Amino acid sequence: MQLDLSPLWISLKTSLLATFITFFLGIAAAYWMLEYRGKGKSLIEGLFIAPLILPPTVVGFLLLLFFGKNGPVGKLMEPLNFSIVFTWYGAAIAATVVAFPLMYKTALGAFEQIDGNLLRVAKTLGAKDITIFWRISLPLALPGIVAATTLAFARALGEFGATLMLAGNIPGQTQTIPMAIYFAVEAGAMNEAWFWAIAIMVISLSGIIAVNLWQEFRESSRGSRGEGGAGEQRSRERITQLGLRTYNSSATGLFVDIEKRLPSFHLQVFFNTNEQPLGLLGGSGAGKSMILRCIAGIETPTRGRIVLNGRVLFDSEKGINLPSRDRRVGFLVQNYALFPHLTVAQNIAFGLPKGLSAGAIRVQVEQQLIAMQLQGLGSRFPYQLSGGQQQRVALARALASQPEALLLDEPFSALDTHLRSQLEQQMTATLAEYQGVTLFVTHNMEEAYRICSNLLVLEHGKTVHHSSKYDIFEHPANVSVAQLTGCKNFSRAVPKSSEQVEAVDWGCSLQVIEPIKSEVSHVGIRAHQITFTGDSSCENTFPCWVVRTSETPHRMTLFLKLHSPAHNLQDYHLQAEVFKEKWATIKDQSFPWYVRLDPLRLMLMD
Incomplete structure (x- = not known):
């Protein structure tokens, strides 16, 4: 007895049509949902993926209610003497509905993986939304979309329950490969069932394997091209001043x-x-x-x-x-x-x-x-x-x-x-x-x-x-600004006269040049502006001891305690920075040293 190959052709044309439709619908839905921020987003998302969760027979039953004789679409088509139920069109619709969620979710994932900065920068470069979609979003999401299309095709090819409910099992008209397998097993024709099972596996797996090989080829091709330019790119890393053309604009800023x-x-x-x-x-x-x-x-x-x-x-x-x-x-x-x-x-x-x-x-x-x-x-x-x-x-x-x-x-x-x-x-x-x-x-x-x-x-x-x-x-406005600009030394300050403040945390009185305002709350000095002197009679000069040091390639940071030796490594008042050449000349001197806080360098802050 000659094997009827009609299930193969019916399955192929049904799944190809379903894939064609879901390709456009899935991409459009995914791109729209990517930007959608309105109410009901969760509900819309649930409707889109429902066919992936519900049993196929339930999906088929709902389609039958929708497209059947008493359904809204069935009533619209009744005057045209046209019916979708138990036709090839019904099989295509059932395959489309069950394949759509895979296309939608995979395409959405591909779009979500695109760096948002790429799209934002494209907008600042004057590109319209449609241009950004065709030139940026779609090409970058292409590998994911190709994978989604393959999965959608495989899902449409293997659809059984929804198709049986809406299109039935009419040999030569609506009988697809999955139904041919089912009814062949029921009839005891195991060889025929094996033939169709192997056929559907070969078709489905061939598409998936082809996509994987294509993606591996893309990655290997990209890697080899990247390695080829590595040596040359280093030789081109010479930087010179640029003579860029300028653009005329009004000077209003x-x-x-x-x-x-x-x-x-x-x-x-x-x-x-x-x-x-x-x-x-x-x-x-x-x-x-x-x-x-x-x-x-x-x-x-x-x-x-x-x-x-x-x-x-x-x-x-x-x-x-x-x-x-x-x-x-x-x-x-x-x-x-x-x-x-x-x-x-x-x-x-x-x-x-x-x-x-x-x-x-x-x-x-x-x-x-x-x-x-x-x-x-x-x-x-x-x-x-x-x-x-x-x-x-x-x-x-x-x-x-x-x-x-x-x-x-x-x-x-x-x-x-x-x-x-x-x-x-x-x-x-x-x-x-x-x-x-x-x-x-x-x-x-x-x-x-x-x-x-x-x-x-x-x-x-x-x-x-x-x-x-x-x-x-x-002249930083306050302590926060001074800290952001790198100042490390602060003390609470109390005005004592028009030219003198008491540095509470440093335990000393300081002569200042800057006018003292009533809202002054802190005094500060930058680490590199602290000087060491041998003349203890100068104004703002105090004895100090080095508590500990911190080294960088060119400088030494000295943590200083004023007035008396420190009790522990955290017991210090000031941080001073000196070049290593200066450090070499003073490090062996006996304590106390004398440090001067130049009135011109003192900063008064709110």
């Missing part, structure tokens, strides 16, 4: 007056700045990065106003909130957020104004490559570059969009000390040529001092000092 309320954080800042780089200095959680994200349009302030060169980017009272793509703001994040599936040239071109011809794009990309000392690297992928090269690509991409403001979020945090120093010099040269507004976020006090002319010091989301770097370092 940036005005920020915003408030952002979160359950565990309250940001409330007001400042304005012009073409001089402004450093945002503060500890972790101070609100530095949140300010940049609000300016870039990635986060929305609770209330306030942001104006850039006369253009209102955000105004809560007037209901203005420009999308990131329209703000003309360049954003350089900590991990650079280079698009991993695009080459260096394609990354830079992504930030170029839209509508340029292919020739103009090539010219401008090449100009940026030359300016950034990246010649010959245009065809490389980000993973084939060193950290310094990646940073320069990210900076070139940000500048290529001709931004009116450049936001730099700890751009050196991922680099080693040597490379950080080189790229810091490069950044200084770049910002000297750039004529827009620059905000530079860092928690490194020395880094902020070298790169920025002005500083905004933040603490717990509030501005505690905004001034030139010289004023902030010489």
Whole structure:
């Protein structure tokens, strides 16, 4: 007796159609749910994955109620003399419904694995949502989507219960392979059952194995290309000053007056700045990065106003909130957020104004490559570059969009000390040529001092000092600002006269030059400004003993106890820093030594 192969063709066309439908529906649903923040998200999620949880016969029963003669769809089709129940279309619908959850959940997982910074940076480069989806999200999620498609196909191919309920088992019309196996076993035709079981396993496993091999090939190909460029990339790590082209913009600068309320954080800042780089200095959680994200349009302030060169980017009272793509703001994040599936040239071109011809794009990309000392690297992928090269690509991409403001979020945090120093010099040269507004976020006090002319010091989301770097370092507004700028020595202070304060914690009275205000509560001096003298008659000079020392490659930190020897290693008043050459000349002198706290160097703080 000749074997009827119709179950094979019915299964293939049913599962292929179901996979085709779930491919588009699953990706659309996953991408929508990724951004959806409305009410009922849990309910929608439950409906999407219900066919994965419910028994197939229950799913089939519900489909039968929906598409049957008395169901809503059945009644709509009755005038057309068309029925879905017990037809091939019913089998395809049943396969689609049970395969959809696998496609949806796997695609959602693939989208969730994409670094959110990539999407945020793409928005600041002027890309529309549809562009970001086609050029960034979909390519990066492709391996997961291919796996999801394979799983959906295998699930549709093996569907039995729901198909039996909705489409029945009509040989040559709706009998798929799973039903052929079931009824062959019932009839005692074990050879036929074995044939169909092996056939469905071969088809399903072939797809899964093919996807695994493809993914392994991608990884090995990526690894080999990365190794090939390692030696050359080191030879190209020569850093020189950059002659970047500048962009014309009005000189009105940036005005920020915003408030952002979160359950565990309250940001409330007001400042304005012009073409001089402004450093945002503060500890972790101070609100530095949140300010940049609000300016870039990635986060929305609770209330306030942001104006850039006369253009209102955000105004809560007037209901203005420009999308990131329209703000003309360049954003350089900590991990650079280079698009991993695009080459260096394609990354830079992504930030170029839209509508340029292919020739103009090539010219401008090449100009940026030359300016950034990246010649010959245009065809490389980000993973084939060193950290310094990646940073320069990210900076070139940000500048290529001709931004009116450049936001730099700890751009050196991922680099080693040597490379950080080189790229810091490069950044200084770049910002000297750039004529827009620059905000530079860092928690490194020395880094902020070298790169920025002005500083905004933040603490717990509030501005505690905004001034030139010289004023902030010489006259910090309070103890918190002094600590953030590296001061280690503080004492409670009580005014005794117009020129004298009592340093309570140091046990001494100090002459000061700075006018004493009524709200003065502390006096401080920086460790490197403490001097040692042999003349004990000078003002503010006190006997001291070294309690312990701490060594760095070039300096010694001396922990000093004033007036008397220490009782233990924690019994000290001051920390003094001296170069090792100075330490070599004084370390063998007998105690007490004499330390002088120069009145010109003493800082009075609230």
